[in-house]
Amino acid sequence: MANIPEELKYSKDHEWVLVNGDTATIGITDYAQQSLGDVVYVEMPNEGDNFNAHDAFGSVESVKAVSEIFTPVSGEVVETNDDLNDTPEVVNDDPYGDGWMVRVKMDNEGELDALLSSEEYEEYLKSEE
Amino acid sequence: MTDQNLKKTPLNAVHRELGGRMVNYEGWDMPVLYPAGTIAEHLRTRTRSGLFDVSHMGEIHVDGPDAIPFVNHLTTNDVTRLVDGQAHYSALTYENGTVVDDLLVYRFGPERLFLVVNAGTQDKDWEWIASHKGDFDVDLRKASDDYCQIAIQGPDALGILQTLTDTQLADIKYYHFTEGTVDGVHSIISRTGYTGEDGFEIYAEPSRAGQLWGKMLEAGNYGSDEGILPCGLAARNTLRLESSMSLYGHEISDEITPLEAKLGWICKLNTEFIGCEALKAQKAGGLERTLVGFEMSEPGIARDGFDVYSAGEKVGYVTSGSPAPFLKKNIGMAYVPPAISGSGTALKIDVRGRMVGAVIVPMPFYKRER
Structure with a gap:
């Protein structure tokens, strides 16, 4: 069963968001990493890039598959987790911690309201099965 | 589900x-x-x-006095070279030299052969093989369920x-x-x-x-x-x-010949099989494309079907691409024109819109120590 921390918000694309002031830290969920299998490569945006909510900002690749990652919120990328270039497997080992991908300075915090709570995401996963 | x-x-x-x-x-x-x-x-x-x-692989028994001549007529390798208890890798080819399927041919005896073909192609293979029985004195039996x-x-x-x-x-x-x-x-x-x-x-x-x-x-x-x-x-x-082995539908298909796929070693052009003349002509005329191995020289993973560029021109495509877990590199195979197929040649691969560097390397990528 996938781990779904209560303190995070979730997208239906299986990204998680941790909010700190006007900054959102984004990664992929435990469910997403389990579905992908061994992560071997993470392609990330550049710091300073701007994205609208639901834009693809990068991709996660396993041996077999490529999965795009979508930003759940609009804003500017202020930091990327460059450690993942050398150790992409951290996305599998610690998806909600060291496996984080980008930090975005949000343009519109109201977009957070469209995201799912942990309970809602759990329900969503059940409905997907 | x-x-x-x-x-x-x-x-x-x-x-x-x-x-x-x-x-x-x-x-x-x-x-x-x-x-x-x-x-x-x-x-x-x-x-x-x-x-x-x-x-899931498919099996076909070929028995009878003409078992060897029949399979030699259909496949590129030379079945007469097999001894009892030996198998070889081969291909079924169309008249134009492209590949119906690749397969293993097992010789149990001079009148008893056993063919092992791919899962997804086995119905097509069976129809192809059965349709060429003609006057050959053979008994064909589909045995995948056995x-x-x-x-x-x-x-x-x-x-x-x-x-x-x-x-x-x-x-x-x-x-x-x-x-x-x-x-x-x-x-x-x-x-x-x-x-x-x-x-x-x-x-x-x-x-x-x-x-x-x-x-x-x-x-x-x-x-x-x-x-x-x-x-x-x-x-x-x-x-x-x-290990640089071909997969049907990728390195070989009904649009690709074994010669292009670097499988000349299984094409015994003196054995008069279906497609032999086309392959002889292709060999004489020179190939327009050839299979090469490459490894990525920049971060990125080439996947099946991605376009390959050289000097700004599209020159070919990736047949199989993946991370190589043992070699810890991102590798692949691709079709390119022979003129630029030498080891060390730099290529660019279009990875979802991003041009990523790759270099042609000798195959096989991996060879076990014996």
Whole structure:
């Protein structure tokens, strides 16, 4: 069963968001990493890039598959987790911690309201099965 | 989630019990990976041993006085060179030299051959083969439902399998086979595989598949740190790619000839098979494209179908591309014009809109130490 921390918000694309002031830290969920299998490569945006909510900002690749990652919120990328270039497997080992991908300075915090709570995401996963 | 229309091997329930993630592969419900994951499965096969259910492959018996001339007429390799108990890799070709399928041809006797073809192409292969029977004095029998096929591969494979059989496995040479018993079950024991490792492929009655699979896992200490691992289709693919083996629909197809795919070594052009004239002409006229191996020189993974560029021009496409778990590089195979096929040639590959550097390298990417 996938781990779904209560303190995070979730997208239906299986990204998680941790909010700190006007900054959102984004990664992929435990469910997403389990579905992908061994992560071997993470392609990330550049710091300073701007994205609208639901834009693809990068991709996660396993041996077999490529999965795009979508930003759940609009804003500017202020930091990327460059450690993942050398150790992409951290996305599998610690998806909600060291496996984080980008930090975005949000343009519109109201977009957070469209995201799912942990309970809602759990329900969503059940409905997907 | 189970699609009732998918075909199942006799080990379907076993894969599910083992936690295999099942996918639709060419109409078959097959495990793509098990909980250990593709990288672990791949590495374990290289260093110790891996177990593969390949029961989806197709089998055809060709018996009768004209068995050898008939198969020699249909396939590119020279069947007359086989001795009893020997197998070889070959291809079925169309008149234009492109590939119906690749296959193994086993010789049980001068009037008894056994063909092993791909899962997804077996109906097409059967129709092709049966339609060319003509006046050949042969009896053709579709036998896919008569066999399960289990591959045990890797440096520990011989030792594990030896605990289950009286047959002296070390006496079976590479690409040779014998009939014997495995855990008391009558089997064809073939020293062949699709991983680049030493190993065996076992053909037996489907009802005994669960017994053989279970015994091989047990004998291989499945569950221990260095024990055998069941391996899914994803590992099967990365293992064959590291070893530069062709996969039908990728490196070879009904639009590609074996010569283009660097399979000239299985094309014995003096044997007058279907497609032989086209291949002779292609050889004489020179190839327009040839298969090369490459590794990525910049971060990025080439995938099947991606376009290949040289000096700003599109020159070809990727047939198979993936991370190579043992080599720890991102590798692939591609078709390019012969003029730029030399090792060391720099290429660019269009990775979803990003031009990523790659360099042509010699194949095979991986070769086991003997």
